[in-house]
Amino acid sequence: RPVLVLNKVERHYVQGERKLTILNGADFTINRGEMVALVAPSGAGKSTLLHTAGLLEKPDAGEVTLNGRVCGNLPDDERTSIRRNEIGFVYQFHHLLPEFSALENIMLPQLVQGLAKKEAANRARQLLDYMHIGKRAGHRPAELSGGEQQRVAIARAVANAPRLLLADEPTGNLDPQTAGYVFDALAALVKQSGLAALIATHNHELAARMDRKVTLDQGHIVPA
Ligand code: ADP
Ligand code: ADP
Numbered sequence: 001r002p003v004l005v006l007n008k009v010e011r012h013y014v015q016g017e018r019k020l021t022i023l024n025g026a027d028f029t030i031n032r033g034e035m036v037a038l039v040a041p042s043g044a045g046k047s048t049l050l051h052t053a054g055l056l057e058k059p060d061a062g063e064v065t066l067n068g069r070v071c072g073n074l075p076d077d078e079r080t081s082i083r084r085n086e087i088g089f090v091y092q093f094h095h096l097l098p099e100f101s102a103l104e105n106i107m108l109p110q111l112v113q114g115l116a117k118k119e120a121a122n123r124a125r126q127l128l129d130y131m132h133i134g135k136r137a138g139h140r141p142a143e144l145s146g147g148e149q150q151r152v153a154i155a156r157a158v159a160n161a162p163r164l165l166l167a168d169e170p171t172g173n174l175d176p177q178t179a180g181y182v183f184d185a186l187a188a189l190v191k192q193s194g195l196a197a198l199i200a201t202h203n204h205e206l207a208a209r210m211d212r213k214v215t216l217d218q219g220h221i222v223p224a
Contacts, residue, residue: 007063011023023045023220030197036211036212037207037210050168090168091153096153097141131189150174162195165198
């Protein structure tokens with residue numbers, strides 16, 4: 001079943017006199033439990049695609065449909081609310097809050113959504129265990145290794161049980177072995193929870209382990 005559908009999506013930037021076209025009638029579908037690698041050179045438009053799919057930016061034309069609802073063009077407040085409930089983001093750098101423990105960082109998005117503290121803590125503990133870092137629950141980000149920090153960031157991204165996970169170089173800051181371990185944990189989570197995941201990466205080894213690879217070509221999303 002499709003989680004995310006892009007239908008004839010366009011994204012253009014105006015740079016001085018020039019119009020730069022990043023997406024030009026792009027069509028794309030990603031289903032439940034599917035992990036798709038987004039591989040393209042720097043400047044090709046990966047961030048633009050992730051931001052458009054993630055409802056952070058509106059398409060200039062076309063439709064972005066999430067879980068059957070056309071929502072790319074809804075007003076900002078509605079897109080924000082959908083984003084908080086249905087989309088998780090992971091970046092190259094963890095962006096965890098330094099003053100809070102791993103557990104608290106994972107609890108926060110749930111508390112924002114109105115969950116009781118106890119429930120949020122239970123879910124956070126489960127996710128930490130699932131990511132094999134249950135013993136790190138009380139540590140602050142600075143007390144964690146790079147791999148552990150990304151594991152916490154991934155757990156936080158899925159804390160509200162989103163349907164779509166968007167990741168921009170989630171292991172780009174890690175050594176190859178650690179990147180592999182963190183990817184294993186991420187892949188297990190995607191399969192177990194039936195998430196749809198679109199993951200931009202320059203790591204060809206990891207890209208090859210996903211269900212399929214896509215790239216950007218002349219404004220279209222095509223198999224890589
Ligand atoms: P990637 O993530 O693949 O490196 P981006 O989506 O960040 O690519 O950018 C694609 C192209 O669009 C780049 O050439 C970039 O300079 C341009 N671009 C991105 N954002 C803007 C913007 N807000 N205004 C003008 N040009 C932009
Ligand atoms: P670090 O940044 O310290 O390498 P990681 O989060 O990558 O932290 O994991 C710490 C250690 O746990 C790894 O070096 C590895 O020995 C072990 N480990 C983590 N995930 C796995 C896994 N999926 N399979 C086997 N061992 C793992």
